[in-house]
Amino acid sequence: MKKTLIALALGASLMGSTALAGDVRLMWYSDGVEGEVMKDLVARFNAENPGINVILDEVAYKVVQEQLQIQLEAGTGPDIARVTNIKTLAPHWLDLTPHLSDAEYWRTNFGAHADWMREDGSDAITGFMTQLTLTGGFANATLFEQAGIALPGEGATWDDWVNAADQVAKSQGTAAAFAIDRSGHRISGPNVSYGANYIGADGLPAPVDDGTKAFAEKLVGWVEGGQMLRDTWVAASGSTYRAAADDFINAAIPFYYSGSWQIANLSTKIGDGFDWVATGSPCGTAGCSGLAGGAALVAVKYTQNAEEVAKVMEFFAREDIVKEFSERTLFLPAHAGVAAAGGLNWQTEDANVKAALDAFVAAAGDTLPAADALPAWKWASPVYGALVNRISQVMAGELTLEDAYARIDQDIAEQVAAAQ
Amino acid sequence: MTGVKGMLGAVVTAPLGALARVLDAPLRLWQRLTGQGGMVAFFLLPNMAIFTIFVLLPLVINVAYSMTTGAALFLPERTYVGAAQYERLLRCADYTNLATCQEDQFWIALRNTGTFVVLQVSLLIVAATITALILNRALRALSFWRAVFFFPVLLSPVVVGLIWRWILDRNGVLNAALVGMGMDPVNWLLERNYAFSAAIGVTIWAHLGFFALILLAGLQAIPRDLYEAAEMDGTKPARVFWRITLPLLMPNMLVVIVLALIRAVQVFDEAYVLTGGGPGTATLFLTQYIYEVGFASLLKNPGLAAAASILMGGVLILLTLLQLALGKRNERKGRLK
Incomplete structure (x- = not known):
């Protein structure tokens, strides 16, 4: 009996250690x-x-x-x-x-x-x-069609897209024309499209430049003008991430700027509710860059x-x-x-998906070098966090844009110093 | 049945008896060596050990953290910076203009929390007192109404936040009702004053039952004959409330005030789920600020979060001391009477 117990205990311990090791x-x-x-x-x-x-x-x-x-x-x-x-x-x-x-x-x-x-x-x-992944836009083709507004074509700027979506919103009575996820990462492609470069000559974050200022000014103007859905950016503080995917899925906005990772989500949740298309990234003054x-x-x-x-x-x-x-x-x-x-056999019945994937593959060729450098840059995170935190405050009427730029530079410098 | 009970009793008491017999001799020896004080210390030891491990030690570690910087978790790997984190939190060029503060969002959170505490606690006390007075009357289905008011206390704060978010959201129940009645929808959570009021209202709704229950217990302890004597004298109801009910309710009221103050300073979960600190920073409270800095931001700063939590802890200690002082004063008054 004693021998049996010892054998059992030994066996159990061996099994345990084998399981842990594996x-x-x-x-x-x-x-x-x-x-x-x-x-x-x-x-x-x-x-x-x-x-x-x-x-x-x-x-x-x-x-x-x-x-x-x-x-x-x-x-x-x-x-x-x-x-x-x-x-x-x-x-x-x-x-x-x-x-x-x-x-x-x-x-x-x-x-x-x-x-x-x-x-x-x-x-x-x-x-x-x-x-x-690549950041990029999605448009509710059904809403555009119902409103009789043509989808902006290749080379369309952010202003073109927002204006077109605004006409659709007014015609179809949606909550707003468009939304961008509440994320510094998401607005970085558009910032670069307006000439922004976050990385200084020394590899550390550069002060907020004219490119970032140009798009930030537009964003704030669109929130004030009611074209951009206030909920996503204004209804939170700090660097909290908020996606606006549900608003697009519920047809509350005809245009949504997010990224390729949303394709399966949109396909699953929209189903045959309406037709949607991926649009790539709208253009700024320097290019039409998304962010990989x-x-x-x-x-x-x-x-x-x-x-x-x-x-x-x-x-x-x-x-x-x-x-x-x-x-x-x-x-x-x-x-x-x-x-x-190539030759990937996408497993979906949804015709919107294949077209969307093709659109993102095509848009991948439009990214600018300043955007391509960001994924491998170690200070990208503090820059994204500071951008979303302070621009939200401007949208909520708590800061002026000029104050926000100064605060963004200060926040980033303090975070870099603390991390070093 | 008695046999089963007796057997169960024996099963429970037998090991306890055995344990008592084992401990008896060493305890007697301990008492002989250390006296009564030693025995007190012995029985307090388990409690003090738990307090030390789970409260005191983390507090000391937190103080140490607040004097360091960097992302490392272990203290020896962190860089000592003395009082720099406190200096960063408290430095302002002009204390009447929060925008001039180095850590402006800490001050905004402090201001929001202060405003919240004053408004929420005042309204909560009034609402809890009125509720307790109503529940103290001989109403029909009294137990049902008491349960109705106490029910939100049983809900998880996150559930409370979510429920009210569904109600107050742009596409929420309240706006659906307004639209149904032909009115325009209101952005309850996107307008500063509405969102702040919603945070106050929701936390009052969530905690009202708890505080009303404490006040109700106090009301029921007031001798009925005092009210009968007042009635015979023809005293007006308002005078009865101010001269009899409120003074005799004061011990319970003090407990309610201090507990409500402490809870209000710590406000986080319901408000965070409801508003996320927005719009902008309109409902950014101290606890959320600490959470954001220490845990949620992409580049976390646990040292700064620790310093902010120590400052917030200081406020809570002051409130606790206030509770102790008021409690002692009440006790003295009670003895004098």
Whole structure:
């Protein structure tokens, strides 16, 4: 009896330690349907790799934004995470290079975006982009048609779009002409289109320039004029993120500026409610730039199971898996091989989706160098935060634009100083 | 049945008895060595240990944090900056113009919180007193009405915020009703005064039942014969309220005032879910400011958030001391009577 008990205890402890050694926690948030796809892929991986147990922790985006950093600073957190704030948190990512069976595959296929998720000057392989995104607009084609207003064509400026959408809004009685997500990231493409460049010669944030001022002035004017939906930006304080997707989905605005990651969300929720199109980014005086970005799947350096983590990452980075993931989630692939091969079989019946994806692929060629530099720039986050915080105050009538510019410069300088 | 009860009793008391027997000798020894004071300390120890670990220690760590800067979580990895965070929070070129303050949003949050405390607590006390007076009368279905007023207290603050957001939103229930009646919709959460009033109204709605219950307990403890004597003397109802009810309700009223003050200073969850601090910074309160700086912003500053929380803690300590002082004064008055 005693021997049996000892054997059982030993067996249990071995099982426990084996399970712990093979556990890989993956923190994941979803914008659209990708959580479901990921669950399926994780189940498949677990079935194929009995020694490794991937645990998918599905969380809200806010959790990734607010809690992950604290966990990482404490030296804890998941083994792998899906993150958008990838450059700021780069010191916490694991260099997978020594654990990968074919590091060259990663350099070839994901090398173009590797700097986005590693510290300046490093050549580490820390993860890969689960999708490439590009900010851009969406128009409710049905509302435009009902109003008898033609959709502005190629080369249309922000003013053209807002004026056209305003005519639609007045004709159809919608709440406003358009909305932009409450996010500094979202207005950065348009800022660059008006000539903004956030990055100074020393690599640190430059003072607010004429390009940023030009678009900020327009934004505030559109809120005051009632063309831009007040709710999204004014009804919150600080750098709180607010999307206006629901207002577009509910046909409360005929034009919405967000990004390619909304495609699956719009398709799922709008269904055949109305026809919608992706419009790319309206033009400013310097160009018609959106802002590239996306979410990355990165390995966390505090993991106890680096080998297993690398195996999991290799699985999700496989060409066939990336292709399947992109086709099912309707995300633009970041894998050079998949993108070059083309022929993605988007899994949707929605005709709006294919056209929208094509429009975003076409718009990707219009981004300006000042926008292309931002995803790999470590000070982008404080700039985005300060922009949204202070411009909102101007919209609410609490600050003048001139005061806001001074405050933005001061906020950024203080945050950079505190972070250094 | 008695047999089962007895058996259950034995099951419960047997281990306790065994424990008492084990502890008896060492405790007697401890008492002999340290006297009565030692025994008091022994029995207070578990409570004090919990207090130290979960309250005192975090407070000390928070003070230490407030003197550091950087994003690192562990104190040894953070850069010591002395009182720089406090200086940053408190520095203004002109204290009558908050726009000249270095950390202007801290001052805006402070001003909003101060205004909120004064208005919300005053209105809450009046509303709770009226509610308690009504519930103290011999109404039909009294228990039902008491439950109705107490029900919001049972709701999670986030649920309270969401419910009222659905009501007050641009496309909310209230605007649907207004439009249904042929009126124009109102942007309740986008106009500064409406949003601030909504934050006050919703928090009063959420907490009214709790404070009314405390006042109701006080009202029911007032001897009936005092009211009967006043009635026989032909005293007017208003005079009865000011001369009998209110003075005798004062001990409960003081508890309500101080608790309401403390809760109002800490306002966060309902207001945050309802307005998100907007429009602009119209409903940005101190706790939200601390949360934004320490947790929500893309580049977090836990040192600055800690300094702001220490300053807010100072206000709360003052309010607690006020409660203690008023409580003691009441006790003395009670003894003199």
